[in-house]
Amino acid sequence: MFEVTAEDSFDFRSTEYAELFASSAATAFQHPIWLAQLYERIVRQSSATPLIIVVRSRQGGKLAMVLPLVRRRYTLLKVVEFADMRVSDYVSPVTDEETLSRILADSRVVASIRRLLRPYDLLRIGKLADRSLAMELLFGIEKRESMGMSAYSSKLEPTFSAWREHQLDQSYRKELDKKSRQLGRLGEARFKCAETIDTIRTTFDALKVYRGKRFDGSNGPADLLQQPSYFDFYLAVAAEGCGGFARTYTFWMNDRAIAGALGLAHNGSLLVILGGFDEAGYRKQSIGSLLFEQIARDCIERGDHSLDFTIGDEPYKRIFGGRPSPMWQIFRAGSPLGYAAHLTVEKLPAAKALARRVLHGKKAAPDRAIAAPVPVNEEFSPEVRKT
Structure with a gap:
């Protein structure tokens, strides 16, 4: 057959x-x-x-x-x-x-x-x-065995106002409105989905700078975007998929990219997989949170039914209406060495940490990071999304 x-x-x-x-x-x-x-x-x-x-x-x-x-x-x-x-x-x-x-x-x-x-x-x-x-x-x-973490997806409503009402806390909505007004007083703030290769490249150059400062490897994994092969990969996906599969979003301030994100569109859902923002310049305006809010607006206007934050248990995903779904993994030994390695890593926490260093580098428990938005109420500290 x-x-x-x-x-x-x-x-x-x-x-x-x-x-x-x-x-x-x-x-x-x-x-x-x-x-x-x-x-x-x-x-x-x-x-x-x-x-x-x-x-x-x-x-x-x-x-x-x-x-x-x-x-x-x-x-x-x-x-x-x-x-x-x-x-x-x-x-x-x-x-x-x-x-x-x-x-x-x-x-x-x-x-x-x-x-x-x-x-x-x-x-x-x-x-x-x-x-x-x-x-x-x-x-x-x-x-299957549990990965010990979940993926998160937020259901989108027919209108942006309905989504905000059903998925965001009332006090949080008011804070976002306040932060948006603050941002507007700083200059000409614009949110756009890139339509040209030049704007995509400008956004990715900015993301590389912002993410390099935030995920420098001193307290967790270094940012993959700093490696030429990974930077070229994400940029190529964004460019080839522009206008369909891939969406590159940018928050501009007086023609300078101050925040951005890459999302993949599939079956009525947008999967947000890469993001970053000028934390030093716009943390007080919660630019990361405003970015996600505007991404949700754009998705709703396009008729998408969900905003997928994918894998990782960062608190900000629940703030934006994300609901958890468990993630799984599978293993099969092909030799006594493989069986011993799997058994050792799964049973001993110290061995698991060692395996992460061997497999991904000195501090690489997380694989890939997206810049989590800084919640406006500062209740949650910024975190790195782990995959």
């Missing part, structure tokens, strides 16, 4: 993949633009090796499923992972539920997929959303 191959130069911009993605249960992080740029600009410039498993119908060769994976080595440990590379918040096989069920029912196909994964010491895949397809069954894994 199906044929399985490893196509490590798979064309994610092809028509067949676009059609598969459009009919699949996959997330924005498996979008053709996202994965094409991810493999080109991050995977191939890192120590990771592409492992893209492709399932096609035996008759006609129609694309049925794609698993975008990578092989990585951490000291002696050989690991197979999803093509996450510290920038994706949700993972999913690129297929639909019915097709996945048919694939799982074909023992020969399942055996072929598992054979293509070898050799590895550890198969580990995190960032499975609560309702994501049961990818673990492809690998013979009985159950």
Whole structure:
């Protein structure tokens, strides 16, 4: 019924993949633009090796499923992972539920997929959303394990005023109005969604400066945007997806970018994945909070039904109406070394902290950070979103 191959130069911009993605249960992080740029600009410039498993119908060769994976080595440990590379918040096989069920029912196909994964010491895949397809069954894994954190999404209303009334506390709404008036007295403040490559680039240059100051590595992970390959990746996604998949938002003050964010639009939801602001100059005006409020307004005007803050338990997400949904991970040992590594890391907190340093660098418990808005009432301290 199906044929399985490893196509490590798979064309994610092809028509067949676009059609598969459009009919699949996959997330924005498996979008053709996202994965094409991810493999080109991050995977191939890192120590990771592409492992893209492709399932096609035996008759006609129609694309049925794609698993975008990578092989990585951490000291002696050989690991197979999803093509996450510290920038994706949700993972999913690129297929639909019915097709996945048919694939799982074909023992020969399942055996072929598992054979293509070898050799590895550890198969580990995190960032499975609560309702994501049961990818673990492809690998013979009985159950998911909790990641110990949630993702957050805010339901949008038909009108901006209704959303503010239902999702924001009354006192908070008044404070935001006050901060907005304060901002307006400082100059010509404008909120815009970028429509040109030049404005996107200007926004990203500003974000790099603001995030570099805030996430300098002295108290947590250093900002990924400071690395050329990651900066180029985000910029390329924003540019290629402009006018559709990607939205680059900017708060301008007298033609200077003082805050910005990158969001991915998918199935009526906007996933906010990257942001930053001039904390030194506009903290008192709560520019981060005003930015999120205006993003919600724009989404509502476009007809979106939800604003997704993705993974991480920062308090500001609840302030903007975010509701938690648990996140999951799966593991499978492929050798005694992999089994020992997984068992040690999961059972011993000190070993888990050591593993984070080995896998991501000296202080890298969080993978990617978005600048959390500074709440106007100063009750919550600014936090880094962890993925």
